[in-house]
Amino acid sequence: MADSLDVSRRAAADSLRAQLSALGVTDPADLVKSEVMEDVPQLARFVLLRSLWHGAIDGWTGPGSLEQLPAAQRLPAAGADREDLVRLARAAAYEAVFATLDELDAGGDANVMGVEAGWVVTSPPAPSLTRVPRAPRSKHSVLRATSIRASGRDAIP
Structure with a gap:
């Protein structure tokens, strides 16, 4: 997913991944994809x-x-x-x-x-x-x- 994102979405995805990981989510990829790509x-x-x-x-x-x-x-x-x-x-x-x-x-x-x-x-x-x-x-x-x-x-x- 990260390769297909523009710079601002990639930054948002990286930030989300870091925040979710800090909260204890062990595999945040699906949540990050849903928020960045589907606006959920x-x-x-x-x-x-x-x-x-x-x-x-x-x-x-x-x-x-x-x-x-x-x-x-x-x-x-x-x-x-x-x-x-x-x-x-x-x-x-x-x-x-x-x-x-x-x-x-x-x-x-x-x-x-x-x-x-x-x-x-x-x-x-x-x-x-x-x-x-x-x-x-x-x-x-x-x-x-x-x-x-x-x-x-x-x-x-």
């Missing part, structure tokens, strides 16, 4: 998935992660194994993350007609790749507030 933001997708994996999925393995939920406090007291509960929470988070990623890939809700709204995962131009640090927050505070508003239901105890 593979680096952004990888970074998003990695962030979701570490926070939403693996976040359940940390000390106190389950214990912050009242229902998860009651289950071990009733004899449930904590490791089984962690596996359950991670599996539910995995399904939610990948359902969300599928929706992002779809770019819009196919079940809604007459609404001109959608979404896209994209990368900012290279010069503005600066990360703004976020203030620490509870794992579920934003999600809980958003889901309550969206559903009109009470919080899950």
